[in-house]
Amino acid sequence: MPPRIPAPEGHFHLPTTAKTARWGTLPGPSAGPVLIVGDQETVTVDTVSHEGILEDQGRDPVRFFGAHGVAERDVLTDARDIAASALERDPGTDGPHVVTGPIAVTGAYPGDLLKVETLSLYRRADYGIVSSRHGRGALPDSFPGPERETAGPAATRRLPSGTVSTFCEVQVDGKGRSLGVIPYGTAGRAARFPLRPFMGIMGVTPAAEQPLSTVPPGRHGGNLDVKVLATGTALYLPVQVEGAGFYTGDPHYAQGNGEVALTALEAPLRATFRLTVLKGAAARRAVGLIDTPFGESDTHWVAIGLHEDLDEAMREAVRAALMFLTTRVGMDAASAYAYLSAAADLEVSQVVDRVQGVHCLIRKSDIGELPSEIPLQKGEFMNPAATTPACHDTAGAP
Template identity: 55%
Template sequence: MSLTVLQPGEGAITGQHLLTSTPETVRWGWLPNAAATPCLTVNSGDTVTIDTLSHEGILDDQGRDPVGFLGGYGIKAAEVTRDAKEIAASAIPNGTDDGPHVVTGPIAVAGARPGDVLKIDVLELLPRTPYGFVSSRHGYGALPGELPEGPSNVWQFCEVGFDGGRMVSWMAAADGRRACFPLDPFLGLMGVAPATSDPVHSVAPGDFGGNIDIKWAQVGTALYLPVSVDGALFYTGDPHYAQGNGEVALTALEASLRATVRLSVLSGPRVAAAVGTLRTPVVETASHWIPTGLDVSLDEAMRNCVRNAITFLVERFGFDRSTAMAYLSAAGDFEVSQVVDAVKGVHCMIRKSDFAQWV
């Protein structure tokens, strides 16, 4: 079994709608705001297939020439996606003041209003290339000033393949032996437009979602985001093949994905049943509820996550706040989502099996 390049719009499209990444449908380094014009309008409950594009290989510090840059790693021009070539060659600016992310959208969802919640069900994530990159750039990451060593930024090229039917990649030691690690694709950036007409940078996540980089938002999960503008204006980008909690190098294993999602508007009692009064991102998997906390300070992000997890338990299960705090200390797992996006993230893993009497 091997992976081949999935060009935009080619092959099986499982969603009711298709949105590809073109100079007309993306923002490079910036998020849609309240004044953004939708690329597509869908009904609540519709499914959309989105060909997302990784920024790695097209950025200015990589020559803004994906054929030339990737060719240095043995990738043939035919193995470079057409949307990477098109967007790199476009007039869209992307300099040092812009974020790196290619953000596709927004998609308006008919009937969404402020106060509602947009539920994003992740139905399918297909790799678009048999390769990706982990980046370490000077002045960024968990150890700025220490790594990367030497004068150059470091791009770790990773081939992608299969081992026993599992999608994997490898990294080699100096003696040639290789660590083999599993891949679990997810979209690092999913969000709705915040209620502002000011420019919104793509790097820092917020209550609107954006670049939250939560590795558990894989196929079969749902992300809940508070709607702040009519239509919600959903967007996505920053596709990953794999990420460790923390994302310490600066990026995870970055590579383009074909994503199919279902966009559903929750209103009134359905909001209360899903997330209560929380107006911050919440992820739900088959096994866990995952409230989040964000702040420029990792300590405060942790405190915000604890507060949000307490609120979730109090409103969903009728705990008092002290019992909720005790439960989280005994049984909740707090993980660092990422420390590299200016606004840092912490998420809490709450096991659904612990609440079998409520289900």
Template identity: 55%
Template structure:
């Protein structure tokens, strides 16, 4: 289990870089534990429609409760080559207080020229490449869906090291510590954090999602999908982080299979008037090749569900001209409402509306 075969590790700048614009995860191009705000200077400015390739670093293996030494942490599982940028972040003096800040390593913001508050920034995932052939799932510090039950025995942390198959298509999670028997599950890489900066000078905590997006943890945001986010400041100031190789709906243990990605994004702008006509209320909304995915967010899961239903009704009214009562009926008959995650303080529900039903 501890032998980790597979393709070459994608060290910073090495291997395929799809876009002309490339943003590595260097100490001066990332934040740790906080999300960008309006007072943060962009590290890159692009025109609408531009493509950007970014390297992302996972927080698993670099946090204090894992020793803040990724070479030692992953070396204990037989890993010979650890990402240089993960080592650099862990060894840096980046300001992060574990008592008040989140765990996530997040890119500093990218400005999209011409975007104004109220416009939508459309972030399309063109490619999501695993950078290493392994990941980690952690349950820590009485958090997750069962905080009074796990981790067992009062332990502060339980991390499971998960190798992948050599072709990076499946994870291999052992049935028990040291077991050679595994559960084999498909990988579907995506970014847990995709967002725009909030107005003002206070950087938000990296864990709870909100109207700015942030730690949405929507597992449908794989390659080919788009996330629409309402800009709160000029330029939008887009950022990403929290890379995953796989996540079930709910993300119940606190983390899913966390592991670093090299992602290529296309950043577009949708003017406020057009956005309102296409989508109704301006709120985080995802779109895949087959579905529209409105979301609801609230500390109370019941309220998140209600918010998602309201957003879905408003979307159907704006997009297809449905009567709201008929939209409500359609959602009940034909749409799945799914739990996005229950572990990020603000919980999430999303709806999957088939676009083929309206062609």
């Protein structure tokens, strides 16, 4: 039986339907908004996972999940409707993700920042899927491997096109903690791990005229798969089109850094966001001269590096961290570089999305209170790709 979840908490409630979603591509500049919200308003989105509805899984979630012992009544109606819809998706070129949006935010223009605060995330099901597919993942030449046998209802099934999908039940232990459970071997043995839900895809509409696949992340955000960006965090995104065009998808119940098999524990979430437009000095007070996706939690700032090459993604994360420390915190470049080496943690976000990700965690407690004035000094570190302020006031003040 699906878990009980609170009523929608946002000013607006956006279900995922064939009219509010795209499947496999991101919205472009010509895409009309499915919802318009005001600055700082909140929206609750009922997101749909792609796992269990894809073509290589039969595009029939009732049958697919039923083979794992899920009753028909416990298969979400919106997942069934999306699978049966006429939404266009080219499996050869498009991504797998169901993306809800775009949501236009009044007053957002290119050059601004959109601050996306994740206020709450609630599970919509008591099960999810981890999938591995031929030619993808960290070890594409080795996995998926031979189908393994399990005692009782099979947890792992080999599907057409070289897909192996591992069913993962959610259990609540005696301390009230939600755990993912992956059975293995015999005699009821299983790996049990804590859940930490987050949205894999959060982004703004890219300026590119041609529809982009949902798979690679970029300056627009998108499929970042940064597991730190859970409830209580914020993601800052550079606005590229009027209205920002926020969208979300790829809900996760849990993910290890790297996401090595190809997917995380994929399963549907009810997500509530606050969308705030930051202009000019307000944007610079938040992130300095950062002009790429940047995260924040109660305890850390999160600089994000993206590149097809993992080594270069690491360098991009360091560059972003240096940009923040020099243009917002006020550190000189040499001190900032030394600090990052001594105290910051760089973690691999994911290695499976064509464009790979590394995020740098900067502890707020190490830095203390930020200066009230924005410290831009001659000779400080500057990213050659962003030598002018990325954000501006509506009136055009620098």
